[in-house]
Amino acid sequence: METVSKAKSHGGVQGVYRHDSKVTGTPMTFAVFVPPQxxxxxxxxxxxxxxxxxxxxNVMEKGEYRAAAARHGVIIVAxxxxxxxxxxxxxxxxxxxxxxxxxxxDATQxxxxxxxxxxxxxxEELTALIAAEFPADMARQGIFGHSMGGHGALTIALKHPDRFKxxxxxxxIVQPSTADWSRPALEKYLGRDELAWRSYDAVALIEDGKRFPELxxxxxxxxPFLKTGLRPELLEDACKAAGIPLVLNLREGYDHSYYFISTFMDDHIAWHAKRLGL
Structure with a gap:
């Protein structure tokens, strides 16, 4: 692992790192904030x-997460x-x-x-690297994300409820298999058989029996993507049918940008911190 940069922030360290990934076959760069605790x-x-x-x-520079991460004592991996x-x-x-x-x-095509x-x-790979190289309590992990990353967080958590608290x-993007801006990507990555897409679709995973304690x-x-790409009401319906508690906050006047994300970042980190035993 190569250290690209380090800077002190809120008593902790914001770092950027690079390593050669065996999984992707390429160098991969990632950011980690380690709090003072x-x-x-x-x-x-x-x-x-x-x-x-x-x-x-993007989140490292515009997400405004370090003050809350330092206050609660949680590592942020981006x-x-x-x-x-x-x-x-x-x-x-x-x-x-x-x-x-x-x-x-994981593309198959x-x-x-x-x-x-x-x-x-x-x-698998980055998780093992974080466990080996950082002062991380891997028994207490949470996951969140934005847009495509929100889709990733939901699907990964639903498939690993034993790992993420x-x-x-x-x-x-709660149902990428039917959303305008993700359906073409799934077809190129995973092929035309839509059954193969379901394991990467939060709504479909819930319909197929996957569960998580609360979201x-x-x-x-x-x-601007609310009606055609995101459609949170589909997740709301799926969670209601499955009995999964969901807090869905529709924030008036806010768009899709990091102005929106940074506004509610503290709320999310505090929510995770409570569930991570902090």
Whole structure:
């Protein structure tokens, strides 16, 4: 693991790191904030998964999470959103697919299967690296994210309720198999058999029996993608049918941007901290 940068912030350390991933076959960059409490021993870990077109840097620079993370004593891990590199297949003119748009799936279709394995990268390889290299209490993990990353957080938590004690999302794509901006990506990554898409679709996972103790979602009412891509009412209906407690906050006047995310970041970190025993 290579240290790209480190800076002191709120008594803790904001770092950026790079390593050669065996899962994606590429170098991968990620950000980690370690709070000051970690100097006394391992602290809980909160994973943040970013949205389309983002890297690790978007939430690190605009998410305004460090004060709350330092106050509660939680590590924040922010991975990249896709593999990158000249040899990695991409559609440079399509912001909804390829570089910056890995959708947190393990691709099965060529030419994407060799590199686009963000699900396994997050759940297996980066998890093991965080456990080995940082003062992380891996028995207390939470996960959250934004948009495509909200989709990733929901699906990963639903498939690993034994690992994650908390899950929340900002403006998640709750049913990517039917949303305008994600359906084409799933077909390219996973093939035309829509049954294969269900394991990467939060609503479908709930319909198929996956459960999580409770979920928190914040959604901007002025989000331009609300009606065609995000559709939180579908998650609300699925959770109600399955008996999963869901707090769904529709925030009047807020859009899809980091102005929205940073406004409610403290609320989410406090919510996770309580469930992580802090």
């Amino acid at each position: 970690a100097s006394s021993g391992p602290v809980p870990v909160l994973w943040y998964l970013s949205g389309l077109t983002c890297t690790h840097a 991975p990249d959103t896709s593999p990158r590199g000249e040899a990695v297949p991409d559609e440079p003119d399509n912001w909804q697919f390829g570089s910056g748009a890995g959708f947190y799936v 060529e030419p994407y299967a060799a590199n686009y394995r963000m699900y396994s990268y997050i759940v 908390s899950c929340s999302a900002f403006a998640p 928190l979602v914040d959604q901007g009412a002025a989000d």
